[in-house]
Amino acid sequence: MSATVRSTAAQTGIGLGSAIAVAISWSIHKSILWAILHGFLGWLYVAWHAVTRPGGLTG
Numbered sequence: 658m659s660a661t662v663r664s665t666a667a668q669t670g671i672g673l674g675s676a677i678a679v680a681i682s683w684s685i686h687k688s689i690l691w692a693i694l695h696g697f698l699g700w701l702y703v704a705w706h707a708v709t710r711p712g713g714l715t716g
Contacts, residue, residue, distance in 0.1 A: 674700035681706050 675696045681703065682688075682695035695702040707713040 674703055678702040 678695040678699050679692045682692040686692070
């Protein structure tokens with residue numbers, strides 16, 4: 658696998674994590690400030706949300 662492919666995949670993952678975090682945050686808080694903060698946290702916020710919500714990891 659080339660370095661370009663790995664770099665592109667990493668950038669896509671970071672972007673996707675931020676987008677999911679912003680969507681979750683907006684649906685819960687309806688606040689742009691919270692959405693921005695959670696967008697910076699990205700996958701950390703997504704994982705925290707999945708772990709702390711009933712049925713989060715199991716669906």
